[in-house]
Amino acid sequence: MADWISFWNGSHAIYVNDRHKAVHYRAIARDLAGYVPGPQARVLDFGCGEALASAELAGRCGRLVLSDAAPAVRERLSERFADVPSIEVMAPEEVSALPDGSFDLIICNSVAQYLSRDLLAQLVAEWHRLLAPGGRLLIADIIPPHVSALADAAALLKLAAREKFLLSAVVGLARTAVSPYRKLRAELGLTTYEEAEILALLRNAGLDARRVRPNVGHNQQRMAFIGERTA
Ligand SMILES: C[S@@+](CC[C@H](N)C(=O)[O-])C[C@H]1O[C@@H](n2cnc3c(N)ncnc32)[C@H](O)[C@@H]1O
Numbered sequence: 001m002a003d004w005i006s007f008w009n010g011s012h013a014i015y016v017n018d019r020h021k022a023v024h025y026r027a028i029a030r031d032l033a034g035y036v037p038g039p040q041a042r043v044l045d046f047g048c049g050e051a052l053a054s055a056e057l058a059g060r061c062g063r064l065v066l067s068d069a070a071p072a073v074r075e076r077l078s079e080r081f082a083d084v085p086s087i088e089v090m091a092p093e094e095v096s097a098l099p100d101g102s103f104d105l106i107i108c109n110s111v112a113q114y115l116s117r118d119l120l121a122q123l124v125a126e127w128h129r130l131l132a133p134g135g136r137l138l139i140a141d142i143i144p145p146h147v148s149a150l151a152d153a154a155a156l157l158k159l160a161a162r163e164k165f166l167l168s169a170v171v172g173l174a175r176t177a178v179s180p181y182r183k184l185r186a187e188l189g190l191t192t193y194e195e196a197e198i199l200a201l202l203r204n205a206g207l208d209a210r211r212v213r214p215n216v217g218h219n220q221q222r223m224a225f226i227g228e229r230t231a
Helices: 004-009 018-033 054-058 071-080 092-096 117-130 149-163 166-177 180-188 195-204
Strands: 042-046 063-067 087-090 103-109 131-142 208-212 223-228
Touching (some): 004 071, 004 180, 018 103, 018 149, 018 166, 042 054, 042 092, 063 092, 087 092, 103 117, 117 131, 117 195, 131 195, 149 166, 166 180, 195 208, 195 223
Parallel strands (some): 042 103, 063 087, 103 131
16 A cells, blocks of 8 residues: 655655745745754754755754655755765664754654654654753644645645745646545545644653744644753
8 A cells, every 4th residue: 555655755746836845945944944043953854855945954053964754855865965064864763773862953844744643652752862951842734633635725825826826826736636645645644633632742752842833834724833851
């Protein structure tokens, strides 16, 4: 059976055009920048995908580890950042092998929906271990159960109208309706969470948790949370 990692590992068209992709990553870069605690910070971007905002993020911290489960994604990132000593690309297993307290900020944006509940709980426990005291986990773009694919489409159209790619967005949405993404979403579903569930998950792992607004990126029906390691 197909799975999400194979989907992300293959070629896919989740952006309606280049402008959409550029607008998406610009918004992410802007939103994430505010969470980097300082120029020496060690940052992990887990499930980083194409990581188009990484150059900007790397410029604001001391070390940036990009990790993604899809080998083809990692290969492209390794090539792209071969000459940037402050950026390292790692498989999730390599991240798991890092010593305690390796990071000051861990970012997990728009990934939780592709993970099982059990895997997210395991990862949050691991991230607690990997955070230095005072370090923070930013887990964002969490989909609440009441936010449907239709609501996601409406959020995209609103963004497209503001950023002047509305026509491409309408065409792109029609294309997405018959795309492998939609087929897989119907088959496997996306994992959704209530606000209280994420807060409990972070607190059970020993993190000091709160919801933060705005969410990272354009879709404000989705949620963002900070989990801080206090000791
Ligand atoms: C929607 S993309 C998000 C990319 C990026 N974080 C962003 O905000 O644009 C989801 C990414 O999560 C990755 N992913 C899915 N399951 C994963 C797992 N178990 N471990 C690590 N990465 C995973 C996928 O390969 C994909 O690149």
